[in-house]
Amino acid sequence: MAKEVILLDFWPSMYGMRTRIALREKGVDFEYRDENLREKSPLLLQMNPVHKKIPVLIHNGKPVCESAIQVQYIDEVWPHKNPILPSDPYQRAQARFWVDFIDKKMYEAQRKVYATKGEEQETGKKEFIEILKTLESELGDKPYFGGDDFGYVDIGLIGFYTWFPGYEKFGNFSIEAECPKLIAWAKRCMQRESVAKSLPDPEKVVEFMAMLRKKFGVE
Amino acid sequence: MTENEGKVKLLGCWASPFSRRVEMALKLKGIPYEYLEEALPNKSPLLLELNPIHKKVPVLVHNDKILPESHLILEYIDQTWSNNPILPQDPYEKSMARFWAKFIDEQILTVGFRSLVKAEKGREVAIEEAREKFAFLEKEVTGKDFFGGKTIGFVDMVAGSIIPFCLARLWEGMRIDVIPEDEFPELNRWIKTLKDIESVRECIPHREKQIEHMMKVSERYKLA
Numbered sequence: 424m425a426k427e428v429i430l431l432d433f434w435p436s437m438y439g440m441r442t443r444i445a446l447r448e449k450g451v452d453f454e455y456r457d458e459n460l461r462e463k464s465p466l467l468l469q470m471n472p473v474h475k476k477i478p479v480l481i482h483n484g485k486p487v488c489e490s491a492i493q494v495q496y497i498d499e500v501w502p503h504k505n506p507i508l509p510s511d512p513y514q515r516a517q518a519r520f521w522v523d524f525i526d527k528k529m530y531e532a533q534r535k536v537y538a539t540k541g542e543e544q545e546t547g548k549k550e551f552i553e554i555l556k557t558l559e560s561e562l563g564d565k566p567y568f569g570g571d572d573f574g575y576v577d578i579g580l581i582g583f584y585t586w587f588p589g590y591e592k593f594g595n596f597s598i599e600a601e602c603p604k605l606i607a608w609a610k611r612c613m614q615r616e617s618v619a620k621s622l623p624d625p626e627k628v629v630e631f632m633a634m635l636r637k638k639f640g641v642e
Numbered sequence: 643m644t645e646n647e648g649k650v651k652l653l654g655c656w657a658s659p660f661s662r663r664v665e666m667a668l669k670l671k672g673i674p675y676e677y678l679e680e681a682l683p684n685k686s687p688l689l690l691e692l693n694p695i696h697k698k699v700p701v702l703v704h705n706d707k708i709l710p711e712s713h714l715i716l717e718y719i720d721q722t723w724s725n726n727p728i729l730p731q732d733p734y735e736k737s738m739a740r741f742w743a744k745f746i747d748e749q750i751l752t753v754g755f756r757s758l759v760k761a762e763k764g765r766e767v768a769i770e771e772a773r774e775k776f777a778f779l780e781k782e783v784t785g786k787d788f789f790g791g792k793t794i795g796f797v798d799m800v801a802g803s804i805i806p807f808c809l810a811r812l813w814e815g816m817r818i819d820v821i822p823e824d825e826f827p828e829l830n831r832w833i834k835t836l837k838d839i840e841s842v843r844e845c846i847p848h849r850e851k852q853i854e855h856m857m858k859v860s861e862r863y864k865l866a
Contacts, residue, residue, distance in 0.1 A: 473745060473749075473778055482734075485734060487734070487737045487741075488741055489740075489741055489744060492737050492740045492741055492744070493737075495737070495740070496733050496734070496736075496737040499733035499736070500733050512717075512718050512721035512722050513704075513707045513709070513718065515717075515718075515721070516709050516714045516715075516717065516718045519714050519717075520709075520710065520711060520714055523711060523713075523714070524695065557695070
C-alpha cells in the first residue's frame with residue numbers, strides 16, 4: 424500500500440534534513456527514500472520536473488518542492504503538535520527572513536570553504552564566518568532563534584552543523600573559536616530527538632566532502 | 643486601534659519590480675500608505691537603517707514593524723489585511739504559489755535578465771534557454787484567468803511585476819522577443835488581462851523610462 428508521506432532525499436543534504444526534522448517534530452510517519460543523484464529516479468523526475476532536485480515531499484501523491492516551503496507546508500497541515508512557525512504575522516515574517524537569509528548566503532560561502540583552495544577559499548572562509556556571526560548575533564542569549572521554543576530558523580540552520588567538522592578540517596579553522604554561542608545552540612538542538620534522528624554521522628559527511636573535493640580537483 | 647490600523651510606509655524604487663509588486667498588493671487591498679522613493683543606486687541612510695542586512699528595497703514599515711524582502715512583505719500584508727486575499731488558504735495550493743514565486747524570482751530573473759545580458763554562449767542560446775524556463779509558466783497559467791485562478795494573487799503580482807513591466811522592457815531595448823505570442827499564447831493572454839486590473843495598471847513604470855533604465859542596468863551588469 425502506498426505510504427501517505429514519502430520523502431525523496433539524499434542523506435548528507437542539509438536541506439533534506441530540514442524536512443526530516445519537521446516531519447519528526449510533528450510525529451508524522453513517512454517513508455524515506457535515498458536518491459542516487461547521478462541516476463535520479465523516474466519518480467523524482469516526475470515529481471520535480473522543474474528543478475529535478477531533492478528533497479521532494481510527496482503527500483498523498485502530490486509533490487511539494489523546496490525544503491523551506493516543505494517545512495511551512497508540514498507546519499500548516501499538521502498544526503497541532505510542536506508548532507514550527509509563530510502565529511503572529513510579523514514574528515512569522517521575521518522567522519522566514521532568517522531562513523531566506525540562510526538560503527541566499529550559506530550555500531555559496533560554505534562551498535568555497537571546503538571545495539576550493541587558495542585565495543578563493545580564504546575569501547569563502549571570511550564570508551562564511553561573517554554569515555555565522557550575523558546568525559549568532561540574531562540568536563543572542565536566547566536558547567533558540569525563536570526564543571524558548573525550537574522552531575523554523577533552528578530547523579533551517581541545524582543541518583549545516585553536520586558539515587562543520589568538514590569545513591573545519593578542509594578550511595583549517597575552528598568554528599567554535601569564532602562562534603561559541605552558535606556551537607552551544609547546535610548542541611542544544613542535537614538533544615532533540617527529531618534532530619538527532621535526522622542528522623547523519625558527521626564523520627560520514629567528512630568522507631563525503633573529501634570525495635567531492637577529489638571530484639572538484641581540489642584534493 | 644485594531645490589528646491592521648496604523649501608518650504604513652513603503653520604501654521603494656519606481657523601477658524595481660520588487661517594490662512595484664508590494665504596491666499592487668497595497669492598492670488591491672485598499673491600504674493607504676506613504677511612499678518613499680529611493681534614488682538608487684545611491685542608498686539613503688534610512689534604507690541602510692531599515693534593511694542593514696540586504697540594503698535593498700522594498701522595505702515596508704507598519705507602525706513599529708519593519709519588513710524587508712518582497713515575498714515576506716506580501717505574505718505579511720495578506721495575513722494582516724484579510725480582504726481580497728492573494729494567497730490560497732489550502733496548504734498545498736499555498737505551497738505551489740510559494741514555489742512558483744521562488745522559481746520566478748530566481749530562475750526567470752536569471753534567464754530573463756542575467757544570462758541574456760551576459761550571453762556567454764551567444765544570444766540565440768540564451769534566448770532558447772530562457773524559453774525552456776518560460777515554458778513552465780506557460781503551462782502553469784494555461785486554462786486559468788490568472789496564476790491565482792479567477793482573481794489575481796501572489797504569483798500574478800510576482801510574475802506581473804517582473805515579466806511584462808521589467809524584463810519585457812529590457813527585451814524591447816535589446817530588440818528581442820523572448821516570449822513570442824505564437825509560442826507563448828497563454829502568457830501573452832495573461833499579460834493583456836493583467837493590464838486591465840486597476841491595482842496592476844497603477845503600478846506599471848513608464849515604458850520609455852523603464853527601457854532606458856533597464857539598458858543602463860544591463861550595461862552595469864555586463865561590466866560587473
